[in-house]
Amino acid sequence: MRRIPEFRIVRWEIKVLYVVLAWIVGYVVVDLVRSIGAPVVVVSLVGLATTFVSFALAVRIFRGADEPVEPPRPWWRMTAWPTLSRRLGILFTVLAVVCTVGITLAVAGVPGTESTLDVGLAAAIEVAVTCAALAFLYLNSAVRMSRLGIVKPVPLRPDARLKF
Structure with a gap:
């Protein structure tokens, strides 16, 4: 088992x-x-x-x-290859920044951002913290894999063209 x-x-x-x-x-x-x-x-x-x-x-x-x-x-490795870790890290960084800006604008009372507070300040902060933590973990993974020389293998593709 x-x-x-x-x-x-x-x-x-x-x-x-x-x-x-x-x-x-x-x-x-x-x-x-x-x-x-x-x-x-x-x-x-x-x-x-x-x-x-x-x-x-x-x-x-x-x-x-x-x-x-x-x-x-290894405990720090989040994905199979550095490219995917980097892309996910960038995605979560953008999401964390957008959430943080939205929270800041809502707390400052900027018109049009009331929906952030309607969802709940704690929930919005939870999403921002989660995205920031995941961004750090994915970007750390990408950097460490790159430093170790871990790269995705290039698939071998046979030449499908007919030659005469």
Whole structure:
């Protein structure tokens, strides 16, 4: 019998299914905590915890094409290749900046930003903190892989043209 840490997901379809199920489970857990009347701070902390647990598990069990399946990844490695880590790091950086600007404008009382406060300041801060932390982790992963010389192998493609 295999233990959970030895379980690996390689196919992209199963990765998407994992992400969808993790999001649903996180939403249900947070909604359950909210429904029992927990304070907003507790609900936000539970939201952060469910997000980080699902990401932590995903980066341990997801494997990229041509990435070794058996050995565990180093603790700092978030993806199979530096390019994907860099792209995700940039995405989460942009999201963190947008959230932070939105929160700042809403708190300053700029007209048109009331929707940020309608969602809830704690929830908006939770999203900004989550995005900033994930940005740091992905960018750190990209830098470390690049320094170690880890690159995605170039696939060998046969020449399909007919030669006469």
